[in-house]
Amino acid sequence: MNDNIYLFFEKIIIGVLKNIYDKRLISEDLSCIRVIVEPITENDFGDFSSNVAMMYAKRVKMSPQIFGKLIMDELSSFDFITNINIAGPGFINWTVDREFLKTFFKKAIKGDYGYTNIGCGKKVNVEYVSANPTGPLHCGHVRGAVLGDVLAALLKKVGYDVTKEYYINDYGNQVRILIKSLYERYLEALGMKTFEPKDGMYPGEYLKDIAQEVVKEHGDTLTRCNEEDRYNILKKIAISSLMDDIKSDLASLGIKHDVFTSETMLVEQNKVNETIDYLKQKGCIYKGILDMPKGKVGDDWEPKEQTLFKTKAFGDDTDRPLIKSDGSWTYFASDIAYHLYKIERGYETIIDFFGADHGGYVKRMQAAISALSDKVELKILLCQLVKFSDNGKEVRMSKRAGNFITLRDIIDAVGKDVIRFIMLTRKSESPLDFDFKAVVEQSKMNPVFYVQYAYARTCSIFRQLKKSFPEFNFDDINGDQINLDSIKLPEEINIIKFLLDWPRQIIIAATNYEPHKIAFYLYELASLFHNLWNFGKNNEKLRFIIENDIETTKSKIWLVNAVQKVLRSGFDIIGISPLEEL
C-alpha cells in the first residue's frame, strides 16, 4: 500500500478531518468517510486534487469553500505540500515538492510495484472460454478468452486467490450429435459408407482424424458392440482429443486454466440430482406450464407441463425448465449444480465471462445463485462479439458448412501478442472490429508494436549503456543514495507522476473488471516515453546516456529503468512479450 501515492494522500486527508473535528471546527467526525484523491491532468491547477470539501460540505453545514479552507489550512502544515489552493466549485488542489515526489517514487519502484493486497487472499473463481468440445476453438472465442485471462491476472495482482476455470459442456445434445457424426466418420474410415452430413451433424474435417484414432485403437469392433458402450468409448476419445486441441490452442495464446470441470462428471456424481433436491426442499421447484413466449415462436410450440425453477421470484423474467422432454437435465439444471459446486469449493466471488449471445442467460443464473446462497457474489461479464474482416470486407462464417475461422488461423496469421493487445483496445461491452489486413500490417494502426517498441527502446538504451560505461553498476540506481537532481524536465516529472498512477490504475481496472484499462495505460506510458526519447534526438544534452557524465546518466537510467519496470509488469498482466528488439 505504501507505494500508492493516492492512498497516501487520502490517509493524510482523513487525518486532517480528524484534527478538524478534534478542534471542534466541524460538527461531525468524518474520519471514516471515503476520501478520493485524483491526479490533475491540466497542470495549471497542481498535481493532485480532492473533491472531499464538495462531497461533504452539506454534512458539516458549510459551503465547500469554507470547509475546504479548513482542510487547506491543515494540509499546509505538511512541508512537502506546496501551492495548495481551492478552485472552481470547491476542489482542493495542491502541488507536491519535486524532491518529495521523486523520493516517494524511488522507494515505491524498488519493490513489487503495483501489487496491492486489496483482495486479502479471498478466493475468486474466473470461468472463461468454456467452449463446447465439439470442434476446435474459433475466432468467436478469442475475445472472452483474452479478457477472462487478463482479468484473472489483474485480480491476482491485487491480492485475490484466483482460480482460472473451464467448464466442459460434454453432456447435452450437442455432444450426442458430435458422437453421431464421429461414428459416421468412423464408418467412413472403415470404408463401410460415405459420410453425409445430415440432422445437423458436424461436417468438420477434424472428425476424420479422430475417426482414424478410433480405428487404430479399436479396429472395426465398435460396429459390433452395443450402442451404449460404443457411445461411451467414442465420447471418451472424442472429448479428450478435442479438449487436447483446445488446450493447445489456448496455450498458444498464453492461456492456461487451473481447473477443468466436466458437466458429465456433475451428472454422473449426482451433483445435479442433489442440487435440484436441495432446491426442491427450499420450495423453489414446481411442475407447471409456461406461457407462450412473445416474439418469434417456433411452429412446433405447444403447451407442456415441465419441471420449473421459480427464477421469476428472484428477478428473472419467467420461470425456467430444468428437465427436457426426453428426461435429461437441461443445460440450466447442470449449470446450477456447477455453480453450487463452485460455492462448495469456497469461492466468495464467482465470475463468468460470456459472449453477448448469452446475455439472456444472466438473469436466470443470478436468480439461481441468490436461491443457493446469500453470501456469494456472482458477476457475469458479457463481451460483445468481434466482427472479423479482411481489408474492409466482412468475413462471413458458417459453422454448418464447416468454413469458420479457427483461433489457430488467427494466431498463425498475426501472433499471440497482437491478438491479446487488440482484444484489449475496446471496453468489453463495445463491439470490436478485427481486420486482418490492418492488423497484419505492422503499422501505426497497430498499437501493440507501439507499446512493445517503447520497451525495446528501454532495452536498447541499456545495451548502449554497456558500451559507453562498461563499469556501470545497476545496484547504484537501486540504492537510496542515487542522486536525482538532474531529473527536472517537466516531461520527466510528468512521467514520474504518470508512473505513480500505475498502482491506482491497477486497482481501478481490477475492481471494476475492466482489463482494457491496462492496455490504454500502457499505450499512454509508451507515448510519454517516445516523446522523452525524441528530446535526445533533438538535443544531445537531453539524452539518457551522457558521455563523460556518469552521475547524470545514472539518474536518467534510473528513470528509464522505472519505465521499463512498469511496462514489463503491464506486459505480464496482459500477457504480451517484452521484446528486447523489434
Added chain:
RNA sequence: GCGCUCUUAGCUCAGCUGGAUAGAGCAUCGGCCUUCUAAGCCGAGUGUCGCAGGUUCGAAUCCUGCAGGGCGUGCCA
C-alpha cells in the same frame, strides 16, 4: 412485445465511475533521421457527447421517456 446492451470529432474509439476548457489514434497539411532503433517525435483544424425532460453546487457519466443499431427471448449450449 419484453429483457440486456450500445450511440462521443469525417472514421475507429478513450473519457480515472458525478468534476474544472470533453481527449487519443487514423485520415489531411507542414516540420524532424551523418544522432541512445524514424515501427518514433513535434505543430495545425474539427464536437447539438443520439433526442427530450429530470435529479444537484456540477451530468457524456445517474433516473425517466423517445429514436436508432446489436444480442437474447420454453424442452440448444
